[in-house]
Amino acid sequence: MSAEGRSRLVWADLPDGVAHLVQEQLGSEVVASVSHDGGYSPGLASTLVTGSGERVFVKAVGESMNTFAVELYRREAAVAPLLDERVPAPAFRWSAEESIGGDDWVALAFDAADGPGPGDPWTADGIAAAVDLADRIGDLDAPAGLPAFADEQFRHWHEVAADPELSAGIAALDPWAGEQVDRLVGLADGWADAVAGTALVHGDLRADNMVTLAGTAAAVDWPSAVSGAPWVDLVCLLPSMVLEGAGEAEELLAMSRHAAAADAEAVNVVLAAIAGYFLHSSLQPPPPGIPHVRRFQRDQGLVCTRWLGNRLDGTRTLEP
Incomplete structure (x- = not known):
């Protein structure tokens, strides 16, 4: 993914108090660092x-950088200890929180990965x-x-239906x-039944x-972990993969053991719900420090509606 418009804090620019907190937790001085500049924080x-x-x-x-990111880190600090060695994720080490200079900071540490994952760019193996x-x-069971x-x-489509300005923005x-919109309201309202299950779901x-x-x-990044249907992660992942040139959504869907066996109507429900989330979110003001996220949400939402329209009516191209 392009890092255009992204601004991520690096170790050299970390406030002294935060650097001290991290090194205290590590039990050793930091002598080198490599920033991972992707993502949405x-x-x-x-x-x-x-x-x-x-x-x-x-x-x-x-x-002070982003209050929502702080809450996500706090949530991840609660979730990470629940994930045992069966979960394909770097092992959790510690979390720490402290008010430094009147600013609340949250830090988490994990085993370092061996390298980046698939997708930059997408290949058949990736x-x-x-x-x-x-x-x-x-x-895995959650x-x-x-x-x-x-x-x-x-309930994002409900909000769109009730707000002429949002409706015009979506149109x-x-x-x-x-x-x-009315059709999408009805589909998305089936969310609870569609995603019900006991499997572990990453959620993002x-x-x-x-x-x-x-x-x-x-x-990595498990603050949104939940229990649900075992195919939900793949369906929610595919819009970004399509954007990044991985291929056609239906062909990718068929590659998954869980998603290929999913009820077709349940998949439509999830597509409708996340399309509403992405498009509704894309019309909101950009959050502090991550202005690029709105465009990414818009583009994923458009993949969702075009994919869903093709599944429902068979008449739409999947190109954004």
């Missing part, structure tokens, strides 16, 4: 090398690895303590979606949330 995301030669991945963000990762996550995906509310982005799987561990793809 303005905070630190770096592999740090300590004086003893240990490599540790550390992420940190302050409330596509297979990403689909396999989604399936391997779906093979640990106790995670919320149910079915309990989340996806300007995609005339088909603008004409189908994308190329920038994948790394390589011991020669295979693994997932």
Whole structure:
């Protein structure tokens, strides 16, 4: 993915108090760092090398940078200890939170990955690895303590239907979606039944949330982890993969053991719900520090509506 418009904090620019907090937790001075500039947070995301030669991945963000990112990090600090060694993810090490200079900071540390994951650019092997990762996550039972995906509310199409300005904005982005709002409301309202299940769901799987561990793809950034249907991660991943040139959505869907067996209507429900989330979000003001996220949400939403329209009516191209 292009890093255009992205601004991520690097180790050298970390406030002294935060750097001290991290080094105190590491038990050693940081002598080198490599920033990982992808993703959708303005905070630190770096592999740090300590004086003893240990490599540790550390992420940190302050409330003054983005309050939502702080809440995500707090949520991940609660979720990460629930994920055992079966989960394809770097092992969690520690979390720390402290008010520094009147600013609340949250930091988390994990085992460092061996390298980037698939998707930059997508190749046949990388596509297979990403689909396999989604399936391997779906093979696992969600640990106790995670919320149910079915309990989340996806009422974005209701908000569009009730707001003429939002309706006009959606219609300007995609005339088909603008004409189908009532139909999309009805589909998205089936969310709870469509995604119900006991499997582990990452909840935000994308190329920038994948790394390589011991020669295979693994997932990072788990604050959105929930329980649900085992195919949901793959369906939610595909819009970004299509944008990034991985191929046609239906062909990618058929590669997944779980998604290929999913009920077709349930897949349509999920596409309708996440299309509403993406397009509705894209029309909101940009969040602090990550202005590029709105365009990415818009483009994913358009992939969703075009894919869904093709599934429902068989008349739409899947090109954004």
